[in-house]
Amino acid sequence: MSTHDSSSADDGGLVQLLLPDGERIADAGYDKWVADVDDDQLKSLYEDMVVVRRIDTEATALQRQGELGLWPPLIGQEAAQIGSGRTLRQDDFVFASYRENGVAYCRGVEYTDLLRVWRGHTHSGWNPYDINMAPSQVIIGSQTLHATGYALGCQQDGVDTVAISYFGDGATSQGDPNEAMVFAASFQAPVIFFCQNNQWAISEPVGLQARAPIASRAPGFGIPSMRVDGNDVLAVMAATRIALDRARSGNGPTYIEAVTYRMGPHTTSDDPSRYVDVLEREGWQAKDPISRLEAYLQSRGLLTDEFTGRVNATADDVAAKVREGCLGLEPPEPLSVFDHVYSEPTSWLERQKDEYVQYLQTFEGGQ
Amino acid sequence: MIKDFKLPDLGEGLTESEIVKWQIAVGDTVELNQVIAEVETAKAVVDLPSPFAGKVTALHEAAGATVQVGAPIVSFDVPAEAGADDSGDGTAAGSGADSEGGTPEAKPERQSVLVGYGPAAESDGRPKRRRRSGNGGGAGSAGVAPQATAEPTPESATKPTPESAPEDPAEATPAAASPAQAAPAAASSNSAASKPAERPRSTPPVRKMAKDLGVDLTRVTGTGRDRLITRADVQAFADTAAAPETPGAQAPRSGTAEREVRIPIKGVRKHTAAAMVRSAFTAPHVSEFLTVDVTPTMELLAKLKDSSAFAGYRLTPLTIVSKALMVALARNPSLNSRWDEENGEIVQMNYVNLGIAAATPRGLVVPNIKDAEQLSLTGLSTALTDLTETARAGKTSPENLSGGTISITNIGVFGIDAGTPILNPGEAAILAMGAVRKQPWEYQGEIALRQMMTLSLSFDHRLVDGEQGSKFLADVGAILAEPGMVLTMV
Incomplete structure (x- = not known):
């Protein structure tokens, strides 16, 4: 939706339904898209956000303990991921980057499947067709092309399934998302470009690569866009539903820029204290997606001790399962690396495999 | 049950980290994921969360020490039921040869080798090879033997015995303490022989030309940009080699000495x-x-x-x-x-x-x-x-x-x-x-x-x-x- 009631925005067209202090503000254009969100749904959104943050801290700890090679934390982006992930239909298909563990959670991923890639055991943690979510894409931005292609397929099949692609602000400087937008607009593909602008492309601040709001680029491709407060779970839900509705009804792609903040490092190998201004981070801390929803629940009398206790217990339970599952993962056999390169063996690959077998035999206890 | 926490690879391919600060002491009871130390890698300063809940029985490294990935840094006394998996202790991480020594079938209690724990780094920063079953063992053990006597350094020479300075393990670790730490001494004694020289810089067509002319590129001095070996260099070398050798002119080129030495930035x-x-x-x-x-x-x-x-x-x-x-x-x-x-x-x-x-x-x-x-x-x-x-x-x-x-x-x-x-x-x-x-x-x-x-x-x-x-x-x-x-x- 390229136009909306600007009175609801404090930042030149930023859609907001929930202010950082938890105040719910009315918005004529967006309210109706979250009118069905009742107390129970609010509480369950809160629970999901708390749980994915807990998964994140546990996975980070596992990396620090040598159990994972790497982990890309999502802390600060829970509302953007849960708010959008929860609106998707089961047959919709997600093409995400490596940071969308919250979206994967919404898709019902097994915890161990979330981790095995980062333990170096496999190239893909899950069967994409089990949860309708492609393997995490580490190549920056290329999943936008995959999503657009999948959406074109849905269009050809005559189904109202939607493809959604998640990427970051850094990816918008890559060619792939721009090419994907050209094709998506040309064919009016049922695809959503969901950009989580977390302000940092590793150590490069977004302002260096985007002189104007990222959302303002899409109309140039002929794609309507929305710029929403990515730490406002209700605004994210509303925007995603608008985009889903447009795609399902045959009106083509939508671009959503969810303005959020990466509170942690780019990955566990990164040290943001070298480039992030402490004051900037504190400013975003005050806009935290979970504490904002917490304040809203409090104002509605929903934040009882019984409720928060139950949520925290659930989060701890999930964290324990994450740890247990991680420690229980069996490393793959070395030769299995050759198994899924091609659907059928090639002489070239067979030769490599033979050579690797011989190489392993040069070690004591080799195979 | 005593469990060791071995220093993990905290950042994709690092071989060592520095313990900046301990936040626990021997005797402390710690919880799972409680921050126990601040560690600085080449990439970041990070908090280290405890992988065990239990009582700290030993800190193996002092604050300020640079520690090889895979070396034990803390020992915990962990309640037995919490440690059903025996992977934490036992075989030293660095000695892959020993842990893989038997047949795979003979070890039903497979060691869950944690990420980053497999390859202990040698002094050149490369992962340590497992000992080959064939002829490689002799050279390896010969290289290890001399390290049992600590290599004399200015520091250790001034002290009566290495053991007399336990307050500073970073400086004078007894050489026999662990294979991973002793390795550098052995490696440095024969580093010239064991370390391959840098590959000569050249382009594929020049390499082909050298091969055709029978020229060993490691003996050719490049005159191109960044010491790139050019066609002219190869031709000149081939011409010189064909001519009667003048020992004086040849000597400087023939060395296989390294052209670059990489020294870890530390201390x-x-x-x-x-x-x-x-x-x-x-x-x-x-x-x-x-x-x-x-x-x-x-x-x-x-x-x-x-x-x-x-x-x-x-x-x-x-x-x-x-x-x-x-x-x-x-x-x-x-x-x-x-x-x-x-x-x-x-x-x-x-x-x-x-x-x-x-x-x-x-x-x-x-x-x-x-x-x-x-x-x-x-x-x-x-x-x-x-x-x-x-x-x-x-x-x-x-x-x-x-x-x-x-x-x-x-x-x-x-x-x-x-x-x-x-x-x-x-x-x-x-x-x-x-x-x-x-x-x-x-x-x-x-x-x-x-x-x-x-x-x-x-x-x-x-x-x-x-x-x-x-x-x-x-x-x-x-x-x-x-x-x-x-x-x-x-």
Whole structure:
């Protein structure tokens, strides 16, 4: 939706339904898209956000303990991921980057499947067709092309399934998302470009690569866009539903820029204290997606001790399962690396495999 | 049940990390994921969460130690039921050969080799190979044998036994402690033989040409950009080789010595680099030079050395320069101040902690003499002698390495005249003393051979303007040119 009631925005067209202090503000254009969100749904959104943050801290700890090679934390982006992930239909298909563990959670991923890639055991943690979510894409931005292609397929099949692609602000400087937008607009593909602008492309601040709001680029491709407060779970839900509705009804792609903040490092190998201004981070801390929803629940009398206790217990339970599952993962056999390169063996690959077998035999206890 | 926490690879392919700070002590009871240490890798400073809940029974490394990935750093006493998986202890991570020694079937309790724990790094930073079953074992064990006796180093030589210094495991780890730590000693003894030379730089067509001509590219010196070996180089080499060999011309090319050596950035080198970068890019440096006829100072030194009052004291130009600096500082106090960014204040010190740059076997350190302005000439002499001897022995205490207010660097001992020294971080000025040389100079209206020294002063322009810096330098110079001038200054 390229136009909306600007009175609801404090930042030149930023859609907001929930202010950082938890105040719910009315918005004529967006309210109706979250009118069905009742107390129970609010509480369950809160629970999901708390749980994915807990998964994140546990996975980070596992990396620090040598159990994972790497982990890309999502802390600060829970509302953007849960708010959008929860609106998707089961047959919709997600093409995400490596940071969308919250979206994967919404898709019902097994915890161990979330981790095995980062333990170096496999190239893909899950069967994409089990949860309708492609393997995490580490190549920056290329999943936008995959999503657009999948959406074109849905269009050809005559189904109202939607493809959604998640990427970051850094990816918008890559060619792939721009090419994907050209094709998506040309064919009016049922695809959503969901950009989580977390302000940092590793150590490069977004302002260096985007002189104007990222959302303002899409109309140039002929794609309507929305710029929403990515730490406002209700605004994210509303925007995603608008985009889903447009795609399902045959009106083509939508671009959503969810303005959020990466509170942690780019990955566990990164040290943001070298480039992030402490004051900037504190400013975003005050806009935290979970504490904002917490304040809203409090104002509605929903934040009882019984409720928060139950949520925290659930989060701890999930964290324990994450740890247990991680420690229980069996490393793959070395030769299995050759198994899924091609659907059928090639002489070239067979030769490599033979050579690797011989190489392993040069070690004591080799195979 | 005792479980060891081995240092993981915290950042995709790192081989070591430095323990910055322990947040636990032996005897503490810790919870799962409780932060136990702050660790600095080449990439980041990170908190280390405990992988176990239990009681700390040992810390294997001291804060400040650089630890190889895979080396045990903490031992925990973990309640038995919590540790059903026996993977944490037992076989040392570094000795892959041992843990894989039997047949796979013979080890049903498979070791869950944690990420980053498999390859313990050798001194060259590469993962350690498992020992080959064939002919490789002999060479490997031969290389390991000599390490049982600790390689003599300046540090260990000054101590009666390695075990006598348990308070600093980073410096004098008993060599037999673990294979992972002992490896460097063995590797360094035969590093030239075991380390492959850098691959010659060339392009594929040139490599083909060399192959066709039977030229070994490792013997060819490249003349192209970045020592790239060109077609002409290969042709020239082939031509020379075809001609009768002239041993003299050939010798320099034939060596298989490494063209580059990679040295890990750590310890004093690392701290020096950080301090210099911080200083150079924080304090706007100004440097000034003054060449002084120090003949009167040298004459004074000669007199003092002969006098009974100074017998037994080591008096050098540095002693006089230090004293002159105290006098000049009292007249130009802004040179002895500090920029306090946090509080928006300039702190002017009414004491002088005189830093002296000392080149030691471990690298550059700048220990300082506390309250140096209160010392007499003999007091300064004693303090300077103590300071340099302590520094060279590597025993300077941390408090003497911090809190300096101004520094002197004696580049003259290297035969150098002048330079633009970089400020010791937090200090307003640093004075470099050049070498004392006999040079023709104007003296009483004639040209005479005089003993000359150039003083180089760098100061922080945030704190000191050209006027104060110049006056200070002129004062020091005036004293060295005529020590009696002190009478007009105090």
